[in-house]
Amino acid sequence: MKELKGKTAIITGGSRGIGRACCSAFASAGANVVFTYNKSKKEAEELSKEIEAQGVRCLALQSDVKDYEQCKKVVATAYEKFSDVDILVNNAGIVRDKALMMMLPEDWKEVIDTNLGGTFNMTRAIITNFLKVKKGCIINMSSVSGLVGIPRQTNYSAAKAGIIGFSKALAKEVAAYNVRVNAVCPGYIETDMVKSLREDVKQEIVKYIPAKKIGKPEEVAQLCVFLASDKAPYMTGNAIRIDGGLAT
Numbered sequence: 257m258k259e260l261k262g263k264t265a266i267i268t269g270g271s272r273g274i275g276r277a278c279c280s281a282f283a284s285a286g287a288n289v290v291f292t293y294n295k296s297k298k299e300a301e302e303l304s305k306e307i308e309a310q311g312v313r314c315l316a317l318q319s320d321v322k323d324y325e326q327c328k329k330v331v332a333t334a335y336e337k338f339s340d341v342d343i344l345v346n347n348a349g350i351v352r353d354k355a356l357m358m359m360l361p362e363d364w365k366e367v368i369d370t371n372l373g374g375t376f377n378m379t380r381a382i383i384t385n386f387l388k389v390k391k392g393c394i395i396n397m398s399s400v401s402g403l404v405g406i407p408r409q410t411n412y413s414a415a416k417a418g419i420i421g422f423s424k425a426l427a428k429e430v431a432a433y434n435v436r437v438n439a440v441c442p443g444y445i446e447t448d449m450v451k452s453l454r455e456d457v458k459q460e461i462v463k464y465i466p467a468k469k470i471g472k473p474e475e476v477a478q479l480c481v482f483l484a485s486d487k488a489p490y491m492t493g494n495a496i497r498i499d500g501g502l503a504t
Contacts, residue, residue, distance in 0.1 A: 258286030259485040264338040269348030271296040273447035277473035283307040290334040292319040321348045321374025331381040346375040347397045371415035392435040400503040420495045427493030436492040443499025445471045467500030
C-alpha cells in the first residue's frame with residue numbers, strides 16, 4: 257500500500273544518513289520528493305535517480321538551511337514544480353562535539369544556527385501555506401541528546417532540546433488548522449558519524465543500549481512515513497524516541 261501516494265514532501269539534508277533513508281522511504285510510499293543538500297552534489301544526483309526509478313518525481317536543491325532567504329526559495333520552487341506540498345521533514349543537522357571548556361563560540365553558533373535555526377527557517381517559510389489550506393505535516397528531527405543531554409554535546413543537546421520545545425509549542429498553535437507537528441528523537445543510528453567511530457567505541461556504546469544494537473536509518477525513516485501518513489491523524493506535539501530503549 258502506498259501510504260503517501262500523491263503527496264509531496266520536502267526533506268532537508270536529504271543526501272546522506274537519515275535524510276537519505278527518509279527520501280527513499282517516502283518515495284517508496286508514493287510521495288514526490290523535494291530534498292535539499294549542502295555540499296554532497298554527487299550523492300544528491302545519485303539519490304535523485306534512485307527516487308525517480310521508483311516512479312515518483314524528485315527535485316534536488318542545493319541550499320543552506322541557515323539562510324532564511326534560501327529556505328524561502330526552496331519552498332517557492334517546490335510549490336512551483338509540484339503546485340502543492342503536504343509534508344516537511346526538518347532533518348538537516350551537524351555536530352561539533354567538544355567539551356564546553358574547549359568549545360569555541362563558532363562551534364556553538366554553527367550547531368545552533370543549523371539544527372535549531374534551520375528548523376525555524378524552513379518551517380517559517382512554509383507554515384503560512386499549510387495554514388491557508390488547513391493541512392500539513394511537519395516532522396522535526398531531534399535526538400535523545402535533546403532529552404537526556406550528552407557530555408561533550410552541549411551545543412547539539414541544546415539545539416535538539418530546542419527543537420522539541422519548538423515542536424510542542426507550534427503543534428498547539430496550528431492544531432486547529434489541521435496541521436500536525438511532531439519531533440522524532442533517534443538514539444545511536446548507523447550514520448556516517450557513528451560508522452566513523454572505532455569498533456571498540458561502538459561496542460562500548462552498545463552496552464548501554466537495552467536493545468543491544470545500533471539502529472538503522474531506515475527504521476527512523478519508516479517512523480517518519482507513519483507520522484506523515486493518514487494512519488497518524490491524531491498525533492501531534494510528540495517527541496517520539498527511537499533509540500532501542502537508551503533514554504528509557
